[in-house]
Amino acid sequence: xxxxxxxxxxxxxxxxxxxxxxxxxxxxxxxxxxxxxxxxxxxxxxxxxxxxxxxxxxxxxxxxxxxxxxxxxxxxxxxxxxxxxxxxxxxxxxxxxxxxxxxxxxxxxxxxxxxxxxxxxxxxxxxxxxxxxxxxxxxxxxxxxxxxxxxxxxxxxxxxxxxxxxxxxxxxxxxxxxxxxxxxxxxxxxxxxxxxxxxxxxxxxxxxxxxxxxxxxxxxxxxxxxxxxxxxxxxxxxxxxxxxxxxxxxxxxxxxxxxxxxxxxxxxxxxxxxxxxxxxxxxxxxxxxxxxxxxxxxxxxxxxxxxxxxxxxxxxxxxxxxxxxxxxxxxxxxxxxxxxxxxxxxxxxxxxxxxxxxxxxxxxxxxxxxxxxxxxxxxxxxxxxxxxxxxxxxxxxxxxxxxxxxxxxxxxxxxxxxxxxxxxxxxxxxxxxxxxxxxxxxx
Amino acid sequence: xxxxxxxxxxxxxxxxxxxxxxxxxxxxxxxxxxxxxxxxxxxxxxxxxxxxxxxxxxxxxxxxxxxxxxxxxxxxxxxxxxxxxxxxxxxxxxxxxxxxxxxxxxxxxxxxxxxxxxxxxxxxxxxxxxxxxxxxxxxxxxxxxxxxxxxxxxxxxxxxxxxxxxxxxxxxxxxxxxxxxxxxxxxxxxxxxxxxxxxxxxxxxxxxxxxxxxxxxxxxxxxxxxxxxxxxxxxxxxxxxxxxxxxxxxxxxxxxxxxxxxxxxxxxxxxxxxxxxxxxxxxxxxxxxxxxxxxxxxxxxxxxxxxxxxxxxxxxxxxxxxxxxxxxxxxxxxxxxxxxxxxxxxxxxxxxxxxxxxxxxxxxxxxxxxxxxxxxxxxxxxxxxxxxxxxxxxxxxxxxxxxxxxxxxxxxxxxxxxxxxxxxxxxxxxxxxxxxxxxxxxx
Numbered sequence: 001x002x003x004x005x006x007x008x009x010x011x012x013x014x015x016x017x018x019x020x021x022x023x024x025x026x027x028x029x030x031x032x033x034x035x036x037x038x039x040x041x042x043x044x045x046x047x048x049x050x051x052x053x054x055x056x057x058x059x060x061x062x063x064x065x066x067x068x069x070x071x072x073x074x075x076x077x078x079x080x081x082x083x084x085x086x087x088x089x090x091x092x093x094x095x096x097x098x099x100x101x102x103x104x105x106x107x108x109x110x111x112x113x114x115x116x117x118x119x120x121x122x123x124x125x126x127x128x129x130x131x132x133x134x135x136x137x138x139x140x141x142x143x144x145x146x147x148x149x150x151x152x153x154x155x156x157x158x159x160x161x162x163x164x165x166x167x168x169x170x171x172x173x174x175x176x177x178x179x180x181x182x183x184x185x186x187x188x189x190x191x192x193x194x195x196x197x198x199x200x201x202x203x204x205x206x207x208x209x210x211x212x213x214x215x216x217x218x219x220x221x222x223x224x225x226x227x228x229x230x231x232x233x234x235x236x237x238x239x240x241x242x243x244x245x246x247x248x249x250x251x252x253x254x255x256x257x258x259x260x261x262x263x264x265x266x267x268x269x270x271x272x273x274x275x276x277x278x279x280x281x282x283x284x285x286x287x288x289x290x291x292x293x294x295x296x297x298x299x300x301x302x303x304x305x306x307x308x309x310x311x312x313x314x315x316x317x318x319x320x321x322x323x324x325x326x327x328x329x330x331x332x333x334x335x336x337x338x339x340x341x342x343x344x345x346x347x348x349x350x351x352x353x354x355x356x357x358x359x360x361x362x363x364x365x366x367x368x369x370x371x372x373x374x375x376x377x378x379x380x381x382x383x384x385x386x387x388x389x390x391x392x393x394x395x396x397x398x399x400x401x402x403x404x405x406x407x408x409x410x411x412x413x414x415x416x417x418x419x420x421x422x423x424x425x426x427x428x429x430x431x432x433x434x435x436x437x438x439x440x441x442x443x
Numbered sequence: 444x445x446x447x448x449x450x451x452x453x454x455x456x457x458x459x460x461x462x463x464x465x466x467x468x469x470x471x472x473x474x475x476x477x478x479x480x481x482x483x484x485x486x487x488x489x490x491x492x493x494x495x496x497x498x499x500x501x502x503x504x505x506x507x508x509x510x511x512x513x514x515x516x517x518x519x520x521x522x523x524x525x526x527x528x529x530x531x532x533x534x535x536x537x538x539x540x541x542x543x544x545x546x547x548x549x550x551x552x553x554x555x556x557x558x559x560x561x562x563x564x565x566x567x568x569x570x571x572x573x574x575x576x577x578x579x580x581x582x583x584x585x586x587x588x589x590x591x592x593x594x595x596x597x598x599x600x601x602x603x604x605x606x607x608x609x610x611x612x613x614x615x616x617x618x619x620x621x622x623x624x625x626x627x628x629x630x631x632x633x634x635x636x637x638x639x640x641x642x643x644x645x646x647x648x649x650x651x652x653x654x655x656x657x658x659x660x661x662x663x664x665x666x667x668x669x670x671x672x673x674x675x676x677x678x679x680x681x682x683x684x685x686x687x688x689x690x691x692x693x694x695x696x697x698x699x700x701x702x703x704x705x706x707x708x709x710x711x712x713x714x715x716x717x718x719x720x721x722x723x724x725x726x727x728x729x730x731x732x733x734x735x736x737x738x739x740x741x742x743x744x745x746x747x748x749x750x751x752x753x754x755x756x757x758x759x760x761x762x763x764x765x766x767x768x769x770x771x772x773x774x775x776x777x778x779x780x781x782x783x784x785x786x787x788x789x790x791x792x793x794x795x796x797x798x799x800x801x802x803x804x805x806x807x808x809x810x811x812x813x814x815x816x817x818x819x820x821x822x823x824x825x826x827x828x829x830x831x832x833x834x835x836x837x838x839x840x841x842x843x844x845x846x847x848x849x850x851x852x853x854x855x856x857x858x859x860x861x862x863x864x865x866x867x868x869x870x871x872x873x874x875x876x877x878x879x880x881x882x883x884x885x886x
Contacts, residue, residue: 005508005510007510007564033563033564035514035518035522035560036518036545037545040515041515042513065448068487070490071478071485072580076478094539094541094542098584102480106517117476122452130450137515139517154515
């Protein structure tokens with residue numbers, strides 16, 4: 001993409017209304033703009049990151065056997081009366097009346113709707129196990145929305161729901177999602193630690209939060225230093241309950257707890273390996289058995305024909321919030337440092353002198369070759385000062401920068417910069433192309 | 444995808460509440476379920492088609508130079524007061540109050556929001572021309588929602604907005620979208636005819652509707668028989684205003700008009716080439732100059748520094764409605780006939796006897812090879828009667844069916860059926876694989 005044809009309204013000044021670094025950087029980098037309290041428009045650069053995160057989460061949901069569908073944003077109040085949550089939910093639920101005075105609401109979550117949908121469309125216990133998920137905009141009317149997309153009102157969430165004929169199968173599906181979450185966050189470049197959690201208004205007695213460590217996190221967390229090891233992708237057989245359970249056990253054996261769930265005994269055992277930090281919740285999973293299926297009358301005939309109430313769980317990832325969490329975990333004084341997997345573009349190509357024929361020829365040609373090789377490239381071909389171009393590229397945090405200036409152009413060399421570690425090398429155009437495309441193969 | 448692990452709640456009976464064929468077939472084929480009046484959940488099969496349509500539309504928007512962003516579903520009433528449309532819009536606008544009693548609305552369209560967003564983030568006439576689009580759920584509170592996704596209340600729309608410094612440039616952007624629409628509909632397997640249109644509440648004096656011919660269409664249309672020729676993809680240079688104008692002129696030279704816009708003189712000229720049919724509106728484009736920029740104060744300094752009010756247009760495609768339109772245009776007594784470009788899966792693989800080892804080995808192996816070759820395959824590996832399997836495959840309308848039965852399996856042959864023309868051939872497994880993967884190359 002040529003910047004001369006793009007829409008990247010970067011801001012030099014730090015916006016006064018932004019308190020935390022991710023909010024400041026998303027505004028400054030031209031990724032989002034607020035359109036109402038806690039409601040944001042996603043500009044082209046921000047939307048690209050959102051889509052990359054969605055794609056990774058979809059792939060890991062599919063790998064774990066979850067089926068994608070899409071439920072609408074608006075729901076009927078009657079549906080929530082079936083479960084008894086309509087009156088219980090409180091002022092965070094946005095309640096709406098349509099032209100015929102029928103009560104609707106903007107869905108904050110979808111347990112009721114998916115329960116009714118699956119209840120009305122399955123025939124037998126043989127149709128289970130199943131996990132369904134969707135990625136849809138939700139609304140929670142926060143009393144004081146703040147921190148940008150970290151605590152917005154209209155937000156994008158992946159929510160999955162599992163359906164099983166007994167608790168053993170239900171645990172298996174819970175473990176599928178547990179492992180899918182480990183892999184999803186790892187691919188996003190995040191170390192997310194699963195911690196035992198309270199279940200709150202969702203219900204149930206088995207629940208884990210996935211928490212990313214970040215200095216600006218919303219809550220205190222305590223953990224064993226083993227959690228500081230780098231993550232790796234887990235090659236799991238999702239159809240093997242024992243293997244999955246063993247992976248889950250491995251990941252809850254090292255101590256990690258939120259403030260409310262601290263365990264003095266295990267902290268003493270950890271000794272000088274105990275660490276404290278702040279954390280951001282990026283995922284939350286629940287197993288709540290028959291909490292919704294019973295009041296909503298979702299049973300299926302079992303092998304003997306008798307109706308069995310269905311065991312359910314739900315599994316959320318705050319996708320729009322993840323952008324904030326990733327930036328909180330990965331930035332420096334100059335701006336964002338995107339992990340490669342979610343970077344909006346792989347390469348930022350800077351032509352320092354658009355009126356220099358040499359520079360222009362080299363930059364145009366490299367841009368076309370990179371694009372043809374499938375490397376997403378943002379090409380700064382604008383008539384701007386070099387300083388502004390460097391600052392913009394550092395701010396938006398693409399993994400690689402290629403700088404083409406008149407002196408280098410004469411010798412056929414460019415400067416290649418790694419945004420994460422700041423390392424620069426002056427190399428031939430050909431070597432730059434090879435390095436950037438080789439990196440692409442490994443992604 | 445194995446059907447034994449999928450969610451495809453097909454219905455044998457025609458649902459009583461569905462009046463038109465596309466609505467009936469989408470319900471029967473397990474693509475959608477209604478969750479409230481005019482509001483639908485998209486089941487896995489329906490969602491796949493929706494995503495394929497989105498992808499084609501995105502590609503053609505990008506080719507024409509439009510930039511994707513994403514605006515939220517909820518908007519403030521104050522924004523619509525700036526343009527004067529808040530009071531004018533009427534009961535189709537879903538009006539909402541949040542917990543602080545602030546007035547919101549569920550966006551039925553986005554002229555106001557995009558005008559404010561771009562106004563606040565551009566500096567100079569040099570930042571133009573631009574076209575922005577998003578694909579987002581919208582809400583219109585239809586008094587009598589009906590015809591399934593054809594006239595729903597919560598619906599998915601692609602809406603684009605153009606910004607230009609003068610009318611000539613504005614016309615150029617209008618023509619970009621005009622040609623992008625011709626190509627989009629053509630790739631979707633539709634013959635959509637552009638017809639001069641009234642501008643209604645959007646405003647302006649230049650407007651075209653794109654109308655698909657279908658017996659169940661909502662309105663009468665009249666056209667020259669030249670429009671019956673097959674469509675083809677137009678290789679356009681979108682940066683060449685003259686070339687684009689000439690393509691547009693070519694496509695408005697043959698007579699075509701809605702009931703309100705009939706021209707007796709041109710109909711007389713068409714003589715026995717005049718055709719009459721019913722039509723479904725699938726796209727609508729508008730050029731309305733300064734209708735929004737003036738009241739909302741969107742000017743940019745021109746070359747002499749004086750403020751110039753911005754010329755705008757807007758360009759909509761009803762994406763969820765397109766599924767209905769495609770089915771209305773492409774079905775038979777047995778079910779849907781998907782055009783290849785939007786089919787949810789390319790191949791339906793039927794194993795007639797899952798307890799026959801021979802059948803199972805051939806079917807499993809062919810399924811794995813097709814998937815490995817990138818051919819999306821829906822594999823009916825369920826324990827069901829052959830008749831039910833055939834009926835389901837015809838109903839959901841995948842372009843190709845491969846049937847594996849015990850007699851053929853002994854000889855190593857399968858039956859390959861083309862859903863559109865019903866032609867069947869009995870061929871070796873190897874030839875079936877080659878035909879199906881060769882077809883994939885040409886897509």
